[in-house]
Amino acid sequence: MKIVDAKVIVCGPGRNFVTLKLTTEDGVHGLGDATLNGRELAVASYLTDHVAPLLVGRDARRIEDTWHYLYKGAYWRGGPVGMTAIGAVDTALWDILGKTLGVPVYQLLGGRSRDGVTVYAHAHGADIDETVESVAAAVARGYKAVRAQSGVPGLPDTYGVAHGGAAYEPAKRGKPPETVWSSERYLESVPRLFEKLRRELGPDLHLLHDVHHRLTPIEAARLGKALEPHHLFWMEDPVPAELQEGYRLIRQHTTTPVAVGEIFSSIHDCDVLIREQLIDYVRASVAHAGGITHLRKIAHLAELHHVRTGCHGASDLSPVCMAAALHFGLSVHNFGIQERMGHTPETEHVFPHAYTFSDGLMHPGEAPGLGVDIDEAAAAKHPYERAYLPVNRKLDGTLHDW
Ligand code: EZ4
Ligand code: CO
Numbered sequence: 350m351k352i353v354d355a356k357v358i359v360c361g362p363g364r365n366f367v368t369l370k371l372t373t374e375d376g377v378h379g380l381g382d383a384t385l386n387g388r389e390l391a392v393a394s395y396l397t398d399h400v401a402p403l404l405v406g407r408d409a410r411r412i413e414d415t416w417h418y419l420y421k422g423a424y425w426r427g428g429p430v431g432m433t434a435i436g437a438v439d440t441a442l443w444d445i446l447g448k449t450l451g452v453p454v455y456q457l458l459g460g461r462s463r464d465g466v467t468v469y470a471h472a473h474g475a476d477i478d479e480t481v482e483s484v485a486a487a488v489a490r491g492y493k494a495v496r497a498q499s500g501v502p503g504l505p506d507t508y509g510v511a512h513g514g515a516a517y518e519p520a521k522r523g524k525p526p527e528t529v530w531s532s533e534r535y536l537e538s539v540p541r542l543f544e545k546l547r548r549e550l551g552p553d554l555h556l557l558h559d560v561h562h563r564l565t566p567i568e569a570a571r572l573g574k575a576l577e578p579h580h581l582f583w584m585e586d587p588v589p590a591e592l593q594e595g596y597r598l599i600r601q602h603t604t605t606p607v608a609v610g611e612i613f614s615s616i617h618d619c620d621v622l623i624r625e626q627l628i629d630y631v632r633a634s635v636a637h638a639g640g641i642t643h644l645r646k647i648a649h650l651a652e653l654h655h656v657r658t659g660c661h662g663a664s665d666l667s668p669v670c671m672a673a674a675l676h677f678g679l680s681v682h683n684f685g686i687q688e689r690m691g692h693t694p695e696t697e698h699v700f701p702h703a704y705t706f707s708d709g710l711m712h713p714g715e716a717p718g719l720g721v722d723i724d725e726a727a728a729a730k731h732p733y734e735r736a737y738l739p740v741n742r743k744l745d746g747t748l749h750d751w
Pocket of ligand 2: 559585586611
């Protein structure tokens, strides 16, 4: 079953996406998400200029071999651009295999380990009261787990918070927007938010929070301690994880569970975190960590060390990635939770999909393969427009993590 075509589709239905479409000689096609938010065209070029010529003529069933052919064959292995490209190829090959055999991908991954995939919603507000309302609204929509992000007093713009009731979408056209940061003000307000959320919404709701890499280890330890009475499901990305050993310090000080890894490209970015049990959830995604094949290896290592999965699922991971994440999450034993930020109606229209949401759970559906497609005519109506994520500066102007 030879691959005869490898096409890269770049579109912007409300935000930018890069999609790889592989077609076999039998006319079966498979999709992979190749979106790397803010650096999209680098992956598009990597695929079009360097990977597509290698794929044409290859046997689409050789998923594992193709992964290593692209990873080891590049010599310059790893990194977000290359691993996103390999991930897209891998995902498309699983999609093709499922369609060829007439089964949903989760059946190829060992079958279902649970009834559905628990997802968490995003909630946010300008202040604590608005954020509590937003979390309550997510609960009313059926969610059993909600991530809460609130505006910080004295900071005009903060990660995770939109203005005027709009959905949160950080990528903006033009030069990157600049936001202002104060760890002191943030650390003062977050415990008050979760104190109120727990008091008003009760003990059962899973509450999550994303620190988004903005604290130092000792600050993160302080926040984790302050949040302990409110029993968070997790505290996400408390500090940047380039130095994995940095998490030892946080771990020594707090029992608040820790989730890390949405920007990880491979198992080598988290092997210390997992082997030393420094985290509770690993957030690597199908799109950015080498596809279903490599993400399964991360999950299997994590299973040995009592770490569960919690895959990234922001709006910049396309419905193709969401479908793949749901097949993965339904099948993998040590599944923890799946993020669901949601997509614009234009995006939903461009990517028709079989996955569904009901009562806090998502299901990938029973369509063969991933159960997601791309309407190329609809995609063509939404051209790509260059956009960047914001940069963040401390009150004195020093560039900080966003
Ligand atoms: O900022 O995906 O947990 N989710 C997140 C996301 C990331 C974006 C960056 O492209 O941290 O909102
Ligand atoms: Co995050």
